[in-house]
Amino acid sequence: MIILVINSGSSSLKYQLRDGSDVLTEGIVERIGGDETPDHSAALERVDADVSKALGDMAIDAVGHRVVHGGERFSAPVLINNEITRAIERLNPLAPLHNPANVQGIRAIAEKWPEIPQVAVFDTAFHRTLPEHAWRYAVPDELYTRFGIRRYGFHGTSFEYVTRQSAGLLGVQPADFTGVIAHLGNGASVTAVRDGRSIDTSMGFTPLEGLVMGTRSGDIDPSILLFLSREGYSEQDLNDLLNRESGLKGLTGHSDMRSVVESSDAQSETALDIASYRLAKYIGGYHIAVGGAQALVFTAGIGENSWDFRERVVGRLGALGVFIDDAENRKRSRAARQISTEESAFPVLVVPTDEEAAIAEATAAVVGRSS
Structure with a gap:
């Protein structure tokens, strides 16, 4: 087809x-x-x-x-x-x-x-399996019933595809895969997968919540927005600030991770520390959420190609007993592979995503059923 x-x-x-x-x-x-x-x-x-x-x-x-x-x-x-x-x-x-x-x-x-x-x-479909304790915000119920304010999650097409690929690499069925997957691109999110299903994810009501991204702030104290509003920032100002001018761009002036990694200035080092620390916190939390991960998986542009950022993140996970093999981590390859040491408590994988292939596969299945 x-x-x-x-x-x-x-x-x-x-x-x-x-x-x-x-x-x-x-x-x-x-x-x-x-x-x-x-x-x-x-x-x-x-x-x-x-x-x-x-x-x-x-x-x-x-x-x-x-x-x-x-x-x-x-x-x-x-x-x-x-x-x-x-x-x-x-x-x-x-x-x-x-x-x-x-x-x-x-x-x-x-x-x-x-x-x-x-x-x-x-993009949200894979996360429809989130339990209520993961998708609900602690706000009055009317905000959910009237406006649909809840965690939806995004990058679901990628997460579903990478779940299947990761399971294959580990030699298990997708329904038996339990792990933490980090989709790291200009937009970035991390998902806790248990028994092949999404049970928590870092993006929320919109793609703004969660990790430090290319131009998005990720997690931020909501009262900052109230403060800035009182200081004269309009709704559009705040939207542009958090979605287009923050993240790596706000910290360094560059939204592209490659430019930040290649720079040796203090601002770039600080930005990488902030971004890797934020992700490591989520990984630790999601390791607990899934009841013990079978694997940590990196995917998407940064996750697949930036050995430096992977090293920074996994370097913060020593308390979990997770360690990467330096030589394997630095190899450039389009193949799904393991980059952790034999001593690592669970494997660290790099699994290329292919959202277009996943969309084409889903499309063929739907059309095939309807014909």
């Missing part, structure tokens, strides 16, 4: 055309909203030109969309129709930076290729 995977952002559209495990073509259209590419429909015309060359005499069987927020309704991938599109759109207030762009991508595809089935794959 030939699947076009779409990841729509507010000003970009990433795409990948897959035939099973083979990637036929992929790319990104940027600066949507500008003169050359005024909207997502125009972006799709550029995608069509590249995809048509790769297809030749073949045809697209289905389109799979990454949708960031599925709220409480969506716990699995679904075949898209008008009602589903409207339901996703109603979730826009929960993910204002993401869901509106996801909906634009869905509608652009429907307008151009109305006969091709589309499937929504939700």
Whole structure:
């Protein structure tokens, strides 16, 4: 089955055309909203030109969309129709930076290729198994019942994929895998997995909560926002401050981890200390939450490629009896692998994620069931 995977952002559209495990073509259209590419429909015309060359005499069987927020309704991938599109759109207030762009991508595809089935794959779906004591905030119940304020969690497509890959590497079934997975990219989160299911995760109501990220602050005392509001910061000011100007960027001026690692100045060292310490605290807590991890797994851009950051994090886990092999940690490889020593209390793994493959697989399954 030939699947076009779409990841729509507010000003970009990433795409990948897959035939099973083979990637036929992929790319990104940027600066949507500008003169050359005024909207997502125009972006799709550029995608069509590249995809048509790769297809030749073949045809697209289905389109799979990454949708960031599925709220409480969506716990699995679904075949898209008008009602589903409207339901996703109603979730826009929960993910204002993401869901509106996801909906634009869905509608652009429907307008151009109305006969091709589309499937929504939700970042939040894997975390629908969180127990109430993990997803509930200690705020008045009305805030949950009226506004849906609770922990949702994100990066679920990646976590589900990496759970399966990690289980395979350890020689167990996915349903028997228990561990802590750190998805570390420009956006970063960590998830506690027990018996193949998410039971806690660091991102919350939005992707802002949790770890120190490229431009996001992660955990912060909420009263700081009240203080800044009294000092004249508007709602938009605070949103920009916490989502776009904080994290590594706020600490160093650089949002890219590679630039921070390569720098030797005091600001970068402090930022790396803060980020690695925050993650190590979560790992320790989640080791307890799962009842003892079978493995610690690093994935995504930073998790897969930054041996330096992995070293800093695991170096803080000596109390858990976890140690990495320096030579194995520094190897550059796209293969899933173990980087811990034989003496380590449990293995430390590096497992590349492939969200596009996971979306394509889910899309094929949904379309196959509906045909």
